[in-house]
Amino acid sequence: MQKSETKSRAGMSAEGKPVTEVKAAMTDFLSNFNEFQSDIKTKLKEQETRLTMLDRKSHAAERPALSRNTEVGVPHKKAFGAYLRSGDDDALRGLEFEEKALSTAVSADGGYLVDPQTAETITSVLRGASSIRAVANVVSVEATSYDVLVDHTDIGSGWASETANLTETATPQIDRVVIPLHELSALPKASQRLLDDSAFDVEGWLAGRIADKFARSEGAAFISGDGVDKPTGFLTYTAVENGAWTWGNLGYVATGADGDFSVSEPADAIVDLVYSLGAQYRANANFVMNSKTAGAVRKMKDADGRFLWSDGLAAGEPARLMGYPVLVAEDMPDIGSDANAIAFGDFSAGYTVAERPDLRILRDPFSAKPHVLFYATKRIGGDVSDFAAIKLLRFAVS
Numbered sequence: 001m002q003k004s005e006t007k008s009r010a011g012m013s014a015e016g017k018p019v020t021e022v023k024a025a026m027t028d029f030l031s032n033f034n035e036f037q038s039d040i041k042t043k044l045k046e047q048e049t050r051l052t053m054l055d056r057k058s059h060a061a062e063r064p065a066l067s068r069n070t071e072v073g074v075p076h077k078k079a080f081g082a083y084l085r086s087g088d089d090d091a092l093r094g095l096e097f098e099e100k101a102l103s104t105a106v107s108a109d110g111g112y113l114v115d116p117q118t119a120e121t122i123t124s125v126l127r128g129a130s131s132i133r134a135v136a137n138v139v140s141v142e143a144t145s146y147d148v149l150v151d152h153t154d155i156g157s158g159w160a161s162e163t164a165n166l167t168e169t170a171t172p173q174i175d176r177v178v179i180p181l182h183e184l185s186a187l188p189k190a191s192q193r194l195l196d197d198s199a200f201d202v203e204g205w206l207a208g209r210i211a212d213k214f215a216r217s218e219g220a221a222f223i224s225g226d227g228v229d230k231p232t233g234f235l236t237y238t239a240v241e242n243g244a245w246t247w248g249n250l251g252y253v254a255t256g257a258d259g260d261f262s263v264s265e266p267a268d269a270i271v272d273l274v275y276s277l278g279a280q281y282r283a284n285a286n287f288v289m290n291s292k293t294a295g296a297v298r299k300m301k302d303a304d305g306r307f308l309w310s311d312g313l314a315a316g317e318p319a320r321l322m323g324y325p326v327l328v329a330e331d332m333p334d335i336g337s338d339a340n341a342i343a344f345g346d347f348s349a350g351y352t353v354a355e356r357p358d359l360r361i362l363r364d365p366f367s368a369k370p371h372v373l374f375y376a377t378k379r380i381g382g383d384v385s386d387f388a389a390i391k392l393l394r395f396a397v398s
Helices: 001-009 020-060 065-072 074-086 089-093 118-129 192-196 201-225 268-276 291-297
Strands: 137-140 145-151 174-180 182-186 189-191 239-241 250-254 286-289 324-328 340-345 352-357 359-363 370-385 390-394
Touching: 020 370, 065 182, 074 192, 074 201, 089 201, 118 201, 174 370, 182 201, 189 192, 201 352, 201 370, 239 370, 250 268, 268 340, 286 291, 291 324, 291 340
Parallel strands: 137 352, 239 250, 250 390, 286 324
Antiparallel strands: 145 174, 182 370, 189 370, 286 340, 340 390, 352 370, 359 370
16 A cells, blocks of 8 residues: 555656646747747847848948949959950950940950940040140041031121111021041050969050050141041141131241241241131130240240240149140141141131040950950041131241
C-alpha cells in the first residue's frame, strides 16, 4: 500500500498536477515566447530597413543635380576608354543611350563617337583658340551644308500724303550663301605599351592632340582657305578700294605707303579703317592681325600723344585698339607690299562657321606597328556671310 502511494506521488507535481501536464504547458510557453521574440526581431529589422531607405532618399534629394547628370555619360566614357586602349568595342556596340549625342555607336569602319566629356574638352579648346572662330558666328548643323540667306538691299521707301497715289518701292534682293561642310582630320599615334599603362590618361592626351591640330588647321582655313575640300577664308575674296566696293568683294583702305604705314601720319590709316565700316557693324567689331603687326601698331599714338593701343584691364580680356577688341591670329599675313595685314569688322555677321557636333575616332593598330594610330574626323565649313561687315587695311600707296 505504501509502495503504491509512493509511485503515485512520484507522477504528480507539487501542485498535485501530473508531470506530463506541466511539461506540455512549459513547452507551449517556450514555443509562444520564441514566436514572440522572433516577431519582435522581424519588426525591428523592418523598421531599420525603413529608416535606412528614408536616409538614402534624403541624401539623394540633397545631392546636386550635376552629379546625376555626369553619371549619364559614365558608361560611354568607360566603353570608349576600353576601345582606345585595347580596341574592345563590344561595350560600345551594346550601349543604348537616351541622349541624341550618345544615340549611336557607329560601325568600326567609320569610327566611334567620342564621349561627351572629351568632345566638350576639344570644343572648349577650339573656342578659346586665337582663331576667327572666337569672333565668328558658329552654328551646329546636321546636314552636309548650311545656307545663309542675306538681304543686302533696301526695300525702298517714300513719303505719302492722304490723297496722293503711292509709288511702288524697290523690292529687296536676297542672296543665298551656301556653306558646304568638309572633313577635317587628325592622326595622332601612341605606343601600345603606353596605352596599357593605367596611369596614362589616354582620353585627355587624345583630346589635347586633336584639339591642337584642329585649331591650327581650321584657323588657317578661315583666313586663307581656298574652299577646295576646306572652308573658304575671307582673305581669298577679291579686295577692292572701299569707295568702289560691291557685293561679293571686300573693301579695303590703303595706308598710303607701300608695305608700311605712312611716315607722317601712321595712325590715320587705322582711323580711316574704323570709319570705313558701316555704323551698324562697328558696335560689335573686332580688329584681327598677327603678333608682328600688333607689335607695330601698339607703338602708335594719336595727335595728343596718347597710345591707340590699350591692354586688357582684367585677366583674359583682349587688348583694345581705338576701343575695339583685338584678336591676334597668327595666320594673318605680315606687313608687306600690298598685304591685307589687318582686318576690321563684325565677324559675327560677316563670317559663319558651320559644323557637325559629332567627333569620331577610328583606332588603327595595324598601319604603324608597334604604334596605334587614332584617326579623328569632324565635318566643318566656313565662308563670308556678309561682305559689308568686314573691311581690310592694305599696306599700299592706293
